[in-house]
Amino acid sequence: MAFLIVGSIGAFVGICSVLYCLWQWKCGSWLCRSNSSVQPTVANDAIAPPPLRSFSLRHNSLRRLSRQRSGSSSSKQAEKTQSFSFSELADASNNFSIENRIGSGSFGVVYRGKLRDGREVAIKRGENDSLEKKAKKFQEKETAFESELALLSRLHHKHLVGLIGFCQENDERLLVYEYMTNGSLHDHLHNTNNIEKGSSELNSWKMRIKIGLDAARGIHYLHNYAVPPIIHRDIKSSNILLDANWTARVSDFGLSLMGPESDQQFMSTTAVGTVGYIDPEYYVLNVLTPKSDVYGLGVVLLELLTGRKAVFRNREDRTGPMGVVEYAGPRISTGDLQSVLDTRVGVPEIHEVEAVELMAYTAMNCVNLEGKERPNMTNIVANLEKALTLCENSHASLSSTTISLPSD
Numbered sequence: 396m397a398f399l400i401v402g403s404i405g406a407f408v409g410i411c412s413v414l415y416c417l418w419q420w421k422c423g424s425w426l427c428r429s430n431s432s433v434q435p436t437v438a439n440d441a442i443a444p445p446p447l448r449s450f451s452l453r454h455n456s457l458r459r460l461s462r463q464r465s466g467s468s469s470s471k472q473a474e475k476t477q478s479f480s481f482s483e484l485a486d487a488s489n490n491f492s493i494e495n496r497i498g499s500g501s502f503g504v505v506y507r508g509k510l511r512d513g514r515e516v517a518i519k520r521g522e523n524d525s526l527e528k529k530a531k532k533f534q535e536k537e538t539a540f541e542s543e544l545a546l547l548s549r550l551h552h553k554h555l556v557g558l559i560g561f562c563q564e565n566d567e568r569l570l571v572y573e574y575m576t577n578g579s580l581h582d583h584l585h586n587t588n589n590i591e592k593g594s595s596e597l598n599s600w601k602m603r604i605k606i607g608l609d610a611a612r613g614i615h616y617l618h619n620y621a622v623p624p625i626i627h628r629d630i631k632s633s634n635i636l637l638d639a640n641w642t643a644r645v646s647d648f649g650l651s652l653m654g655p656e657s658d659q660q661f662m663s664t665t666a667v668g669t670v671g672y673i674d675p676e677y678y679v680l681n682v683l684t685p686k687s688d689v690y691g692l693g694v695v696l697l698e699l700l701t702g703r704k705a706v707f708r709n710r711e712d713r714t715g716p717m718g719v720v721e722y723a724g725p726r727i728s729t730g731d732l733q734s735v736l737d738t739r740v741g742v743p744e745i746h747e748v749e750a751v752e753l754m755a756y757t758a759m760n761c762v763n764l765e766g767k768e769r770p771n772m773t774n775i776v777a778n779l780e781k782a783l784t785l786c787e788n789s790h791a792s793l794s795s796t797t798i799s800l801p802s803d
Contacts, residue, residue, distance in 0.1 A: 476548045476558060476559075476561065478560060478562070478563075479561065479562045479569070479571060480562065480564070481562050481567050481569070483510070483562075484508065484518050484520075484569055484571065486511075487508035487510050488506040488508040488518050491506050491518075491520060492506075495508065497517065498579065498633070500649060501539045501629065501648075501649025502519070502521050502539035502568070503519050503520045503522045504520055505517050505518065505520075506519075507574065515574040516559060516571050516572060516573065517573070518570070518572075519571075520567070520568075521539075521540060521568040537568065539649035542648060542650070542651055542652075543570055543648045543649050544570065546625060549621075550617075550621060550625075552613060552620075553642065553644075554609050554610065554613030554616065554642070554643065554644050554645060555613050555616065555617075555644055555645050555646075556644045556645065556646040557572065557573040558570065558571070558572055559572060559573060572646070573638075575637060575644065575646075576638055577596075577636075577638065577641060578636065579632065579633045579634075579636050579637070580597075580606060580610075580632040580633070580637065580695070581633035582633075584698055584699070585632075585702075597641075598739050598740050599740060600740055600743050600744075600747045600750065601747070601783070601787065603699040603700075603754075604699075604750060604754055604782050604783050604786055606635070606637075607692075607695065607696050607699050607779055608776065608779035608780060608782075608783055609642055610645060610695060611692060611772060611775050611776045611779055612776055613645035614630065614688050614689075615772035617645075617651075619773065624685070625648075626651065626652050626684075627645065627650070627688050627691075628650040628651055628652060628683070628687065628688070629651075630672060630688050630692050630694075631671075631694070632695050632698050632705070634646050634647045635695065650667050650668070664681060665681055666678045666681055666683075668691070670706060671705030671718055672691045673687075673691070674686070674687035674690040674766070675764055676764065676766050677690075684766050686766035686767075686769045686771075687766070689761050689766075689770065689772065689775065690769065692775065693757075693759070693762035693769075694720060694762060696754060696755075696761065697719045697720060697723050697758050697762070698719060699737075700732075700735065700736060700737065700754065700755055700758065701719060701722070701735045701736065702738075703719045703723070703737075704719065706719075709722070720762045723735045724759060727755050727758075727759055732752060746788070747785070747786050750782040750785035750786045751782075753781060753782040753785070754778075754782050757770070757779065
């Protein structure tokens with residue numbers, strides 16, 4: 396009787412288990428079919444691209460960008476970007492003394508410093524304002540700080556200023572860069588002490604073309620090889636720095652944005668930049684494309700050619716402020732390039748004439764009013780490489796050299 400009772404109970408439990416499993420399987424199949432019929436619609440809605448990208452660089456985007464660098468993890472990135480304490484950087488710059496002040500950037504003042512391990516660095520410190528301005532200024536400082544940290548920590552190129560580290564303590568925001576021994580291009584072109592021919596390493600046409608080419612290569616990397624592409628938005632001579640070997644590097648990414656995938660795409664965003672360098676099309680229409688950086692580089696190339704500031708007061712006829720594009724453009728277009736060339740460099744030698752003309756021709760195409768009429772960075776780099784070759788090789792001839800200036 397005992398065995399019979401136990402066996403009956405076991406058989407009952409086994410039958411119940413089988414029935415339960417069959418019921419679960421049937422419900423699961425129905426749910427799967429139901430879900431599969433809904434998912435395509437949801438997925439299609441989710442991946443529908445917006446007409447324009449969003450380019451806000453707040454805390455969440457900073458974390459996202461730290462994971463976006465191709466071929467490297469955030470842990471590897473953290474190893475390359477060092478975190479400093481505020482006291483370390485204060486000691487390095489002699490408590491941010493006036494004597495160590497070397498310039499200013501998108502969100503603060505730049506100081507020369509020397510770290511405890513002997514490395515010379517440039518330290519950018521966010522400005523501290525009065526209480527009434529503090530909240531607004533802190534937000535602007537925070538945004539620019541995050542932008543530079545997020546972008547530069549994943550960019551490594553010989554024509555971009557390298558980021559060494561950062562400091563983020565309380566209200567203090569500081570970035571630490573490689574120190575550029577020879578300062579900015581702006582200072583060498585426009586400093587009042589650099590008047591006489593021979594007072595600067597830049598007073599040769601070969602060197603000026605090389606500086607333009609270095610800057611173009613840096614921007615070309617941002618537009619074509621950074622992942623995602625980056626639009627600098629503030630290309631100007633003061634943001635082109637020169638290292639100990641007179642190699643030019645693009646700096647200050649506080650206004651930079653992740654850009655569209657091609658020159659044919661655009662973004663709608665409030666125009667920012669520097670007077671004299673800002674793309675007129677971007678300024679009027681608030682439409683940003685990589686061609687906005689091309690315009691800024693064109694102005695820099697005209698500065699290299701003429702020795703004039705982007706906006707200057709014309710001493711010749713004592714007129715009001717004038718842009719270098721307005722000054723040089725008509726004369727270059729009519730073939731009177733010689734009249735606008737920087738006299739500190741002197742008349743181009745025979746083998747330099749064609750190189751300087753090619754640089755001028757490239758610059759004028761860069762500053763076309765419409766972005767679609769401007770060359771892209773690949774074309775600009777190719778032209779400046781040819782110009783440099785002409786300077787180095789007196790047997791080269793522009794007549795046998797192809798000029799690359801398609802707009803797309």
